[in-house]
Amino acid sequence: MKKTFESLLNLFNLKEKTNQMTIAELNAFNLRKEKIEQGKRSRAYISEINQRYNKIRKRENNLFRKAS
Numbered sequence: 001m002k003k004t005f006e007s008l009l010n011l012f013n014l015k016e017k018t019n020q021m022t023i024a025e026l027n028a029f030n031l032r033k034e035k036i037e038q039g040k041r042s043r044a045y046i047s048e049i050n051q052r053y054n055k056i057r058k059r060e061n062n063l064f065r066k067a068s
Contacts, residue, residue: 021029
């Protein structure tokens with residue numbers, strides 16, 4: 001009960017905190033951020049390739065159905 005009360009007080013007493021990082025922490029943060037962005041770009045690229053492949057497969061399936 002006491003901890004919850006203290007946490008509520010901390011919510012109301014928030015001051016602008018300057019979160020200063022060391023150079024190593026900043027580099028690690030930037031590397032993580034870049035890795036996340038690369039992952040997003042690669043997933044988007046793979047999704048685009050899969051859509052093109054599926055479109056081609058649908059066309060091929062339609063051609064074989066009409067022929068038989």
